[in-house]
Amino acid sequence: MGDEFDYQRVMDILGSREQFTQGDVACAYGALLGGCTFFAGYPITPATEIAESLARLMPRIGGVCAQMEDEIASISAVIGAAWTGRRAMTATSGPGFSLMQENIGYACMTETPCVIIDVQRSGPSTGQPTEPAQGDMMQARWGTHGDHALIALAPASVQECVDLTRLAFDLAEQYRTPVLVMTDGEVGHMREKIALPTAEQVTLRERRRPTMPSDQFVPFRAVQGRVPEMADFGTGYHTYVTGLTHDERGLPATDDAAVHTQLVARLCGKIEDAVAELTRVEIDNDEGATVGLVSYGISSRSAAGAVKLLRLQGVPVSHLRLVTVLPFPEQAVREFAAPLERIVVPELNLGQICHTVREAVEGTAVVEKVARIGGEIIQPAAIVRAVQEGGQPVRSG
Amino acid sequence: MFNKAEKIREKYIREEMWPSIFCTGCGIGNVLSYTMRALDELKLDIDRCVFCSGIGCSSRLPGYIEADGLHTTHGRAIAFATGVKLAAPDLNVVVFTGDGDLAGIGGNHFIHAARRNADLTVICVNNFNYGMTGGQVSPTTPVAAVATTAPYGNLEEPFDLCRLAIGAGAPYVARWTVGYPYETIEAIKNALAKPGFAFVELLMPCPTGYGKENEQREPAVAWQWYKENTITRGDLGRLDPEQRAANRKIVVGTLWDVQKPEYTARWAEFVQSL
Numbered sequence: 001m002g003d004e005f006d007y008q009r010v011m012d013i014l015g016s017r018e019q020f021t022q023g024d025v026a027c028a029y030g031a032l033l034g035g036c037t038f039f040a041g042y043p044i045t046p047a048t049e050i051a052e053s054l055a056r057l058m059p060r061i062g063g064v065c066a067q068m069e070d071e072i073a074s075i076s077a078v079i080g081a082a083w084t085g086r087r088a089m090t091a092t093s094g095p096g097f098s099l100m101q102e103n104i105g106y107a108c109m110t111e112t113p114c115v116i117i118d119v120q121r122s123g124p125s126t127g128q129p130t131e132p133a134q135g136d137m138m139q140a141r142w143g144t145h146g147d148h149a150l151i152a153l154a155p156a157s158v159q160e161c162v163d164l165t166r167l168a169f170d171l172a173e174q175y176r177t178p179v180l181v182m183t184d185g186e187v188g189h190m191r192e193k194i195a196l197p198t199a200e201q202v203t204l205r206e207r208r209r210p211t212m213p214s215d216q217f218v219p220f221r222a223v224q225g226r227v228p229e230m231a232d233f234g235t236g237y238h239t240y241v242t243g244l245t246h247d248e249r250g251l252p253a254t255d256d257a258a259v260h261t262q263l264v265a266r267l268c269g270k271i272e273d274a275v276a277e278l279t280r281v282e283i284d285n286d287e288g289a290t291v292g293l294v295s296y297g298i299s300s301r302s303a304a305g306a307v308k309l310l311r312l313q314g315v316p317v318s319h320l321r322l323v324t325v326l327p328f329p330e331q332a333v334r335e336f337a338a339p340l341e342r343i344v345v346p347e348l349n350l351g352q353i354c355h356t357v358r359e360a361v362e363g364t365a366v367v368e369k370v371a372r373i374g375g376e377i378i379q380p381a382a383i384v385r386a387v388q389e390g391g392q393p394v395r396s397g
Numbered sequence: 398m399f400n401k402a403e404k405i406r407e408k409y410i411r412e413e414m415w416p417s418i419f420c421t422g423c424g425i426g427n428v429l430s431y432t433m434r435a436l437d438e439l440k441l442d443i444d445r446c447v448f449c450s451g452i453g454c455s456s457r458l459p460g461y462i463e464a465d466g467l468h469t470t471h472g473r474a475i476a477f478a479t480g481v482k483l484a485a486p487d488l489n490v491v492v493f494t495g496d497g498d499l500a501g502i503g504g505n506h507f508i509h510a511a512r513r514n515a516d517l518t519v520i521c522v523n524n525f526n527y528g529m530t531g532g533q534v535s536p537t538t539p540v541a542a543v544a545t546t547a548p549y550g551n552l553e554e555p556f557d558l559c560r561l562a563i564g565a566g567a568p569y570v571a572r573w574t575v576g577y578p579y580e581t582i583e584a585i586k587n588a589l590a591k592p593g594f595a596f597v598e599l600l601m602p603c604p605t606g607y608g609k610e611n612e613q614r615e616p617a618v619a620w621q622w623y624k625e626n627t628i629t630r631g632d633l634g635r636l637d638p639e640q641r642a643a644n645r646k647i648v649v650g651t652l653w654d655v656q657k658p659e660y661t662a663r664w665a666e667f668v669q670s671l
Contacts, residue, residue, distance in 0.1 A: 068479075069505050080449070083447075233465040234445055
C-alpha cells in the first residue's frame with residue numbers, strides 16, 4: 001500500500017499556515033506533512049500531546065492512530081505498519097524510549113523505515129517527568145544491543161519540530177532506518193510561531209520499491225548503493241523479515257561469520273558512510289575566536305544567548321549547532337575546532353555528547369562542558385562564565 | 398492423502414529452508430501442515446497473507462512458508478501483527494506463537510489484542526515449556542512437572558490460555574492437540590474466517606525439552622500422553638454429571654464462538670463518519 005500524500009487534505013485539517021503552537025503539536029503537524037499515516041503510542045509526559053494531537057488529526061486524513069498497551073507494543077505496531085508501505089511513527093519520553101530499545105534494534109536489523117520522537121525528560125528512571133533534559137543522547141546512540149547505526153535529529157525550536165519531524169520521514173525511507181527526533185520537555189511544551197511549508201516545499205522522497213518480477217527479487221540485496229528496495233507486504237514478493245542474522249534472501253544464517261559481518265557492516269556503513277550528506281549543522285564563526293561552543297537541541301538556544309552576551313563584551317566566540325546528532329558530524333566538528341583552543345559543550349545532562357565531541361577533536365582543542373541537570377535549562381550566563389573562566393572538565397568513564 | 402501433502406508442500410513451502418530445525422517427535426511441523434491445509438481449503442490468496450511470530454521454536458514457522466513473514470522479537474508478535482492489520486486491514490494476518498512467547502513475555506499483548514478484537518488469527522503451540530532454550534518452566538507448565546529451571550518440580554499454577562482469551566474478550570477460542578488433524582484444520586479454518594481475534598491453542602509434545610524431564614522422551618509415549626489426558630467437549634458432555642465434575646483431563650474443542658464488532662471495521666466506519 002503506497003501512501004498517497006495529499007498536501008491539501010492535510011492542510012485542510014491543520015488550518016492556517018502560520019500558527020502559534022507548542023513543540024509537541026508541531027511534531028504531530030510535521031509528521032502529517034511528512035506523509036505519516038500511522039501512529040501508535042502510549043501516554044507519557046511530556047510527549048502525550050503528540051499522541052493527543054494525532055488522535056484528533058489522523059482519522060481526519062484517513063490515517064490510523066492507535067493507543068497501544070505499552071511502548072513496546074507501540075514500536076512493534078509501527079514496524080508492522082511500515083512493512084505494509086505506510087510511513088509510521090511513535091512518540092515517547094525516556095522510560096518509554098528505554099522500553100523501545102530492543103525493537104529499535106529490530107528495525108535497524110530488518111531495515112524498517114520508522115520515526116521515533118523522544119521528548120526527553122529528566123532521568124534516570126521516573127526522574128522528573130515534567131522537566132526537560134538531554135539525558136537520552138547516549139541511549140539514542142547505543143540503546144539497543146549490538147553494533148548498529150541510525151539517524152538522530154535534534155530540534156531546538158517549535159518550527160524545527162515541524163521541519164525535522166517531516167525530514168525524519170524522508171530520511172527513514174531513503175536509508176531504511178529508524179530515525180530519532182530527539183526533542184525535550186522544554187521544546188515540546190513551549191509555544192512559538194510556526195510557518196507550515198507550502199505545497200512546493202513538500203515533496204516526499206518515496207520509498208524505493210521493487211519493480212522486477214517477484215522471482216527475481218532478492219529482498220536484502222542492495223542493488224543501487226547500500227539500501228535495498230523494499231517490497232510492501234501483500235504485493236506478492238513474499239519477503240521473510242527476521243531479526244536473526246540473515247542472508248540477502250532474508251533467510252537465517254546465524255552460524256555464518258561472513259554473512260553476519262557483511263550484513264552488519266552494510267547496515268552500519270549505509271548510515272555512517274552517508275555522514276556528509278546527512279550532516280546538518282549551523283555554524284556561527286567569529287574570526288579570531290579561540291573558544292567555541294558545540295551545542296544541540298534546547299541548549300543551543302542557551303549557547304546562542306551566550307554568544308550574543310560575549311560578543312557584546314567584545315569576547316570573540318564561535319558556535320556550532322548540531323541539527324543532525326547521529327551519525328555524528330565528525331568532520332564538521334573537526335573543521336570547526338581547527339582554529340580553536342577550547343570547546344565548551346552545554347548539555348542538559350552530566351556530559352554525553354561532549355565525549356563524542358572530544359573524540360572528534362582529539363589532539364586539538366580541549367573540550368569542556370557546561371552540564372546541568374535538575375529540570376531547568378542552562379542560563380546563557382553559565383556558558384559565558386565557562387568561556388571566560390573555564391568549563392567543567394570532561395573526564396573519561 | 399500423501400499426494401495432497403506433497404501438493405501442499407509444493408504450493409506453500411519455502412524449499413530453501415528445508416529441512417526444518419524441528420526435533421523428532423515435535424508437533425510443530427504438523428501445525429504448519431494443518432495451517433496450510435486450512436488456508437488452501439478456504440482458498441485464501443497467499444499473496445495477501447502475512448505470517449507473524451515472536452521467538453521460540455514455533456515462531457520459526459513463518460520462515461518455512463513461501464509468503465510474507467515477520468519473525469519479530471520475543472513476545473511481541475501480536476503487537477507487530479496488530480500494526481500490520483490496522484495499517485492494511487485487507488491482509489489476512491496469522492500469528493504463530495508458543496506458550497512462553499504468548500503467555501510469558503507477551504502476555505500483555507495477548508490480552509489487549511483479545512480485548513481490541515482486530516481480525517487476527519493467533520495459533521499458539523503449547524508444549525508446556527521453553528523448548529528452544531532447552532526445557533525451562535513456562536506459564537503453562539503443569540504443577541509438579543519438572544523443568545530445567547524447576548528441577549524439583551513446578552510450584553506455580555499454570556495459565557489456562559483459552560480461558561484467559563475468553564476472559565479478555567476473544568470472540569473465537571478453540572483448543573486441540575496435534576493428534577486431532579481434521580478437527581485442528583477445521584478450527585484454524587474457523588479462526589481464519591472469524592472477523593475478529595481468533596485464538597487456537599494446540600497442545601503438542603516436546604520430547605526433547607519437556608519430554609526428557611517428564612517421562613515423555615519417546616515421541617510415541619509423548620503423543621500417547623496427549624491422547625490419554627484430553628477429552629473433547631462433546632465427550633465431556635456425554636458423561637454423567639458426577640463424572641463430569643470429576644474430570645481432570647484437558648478439554649479440547651471449540652470453547653467459545655460469539656459475534657462481536659471487529660476493530661478495523663469499526664475504525665473504517667468511524668473514519669468514514671468524520
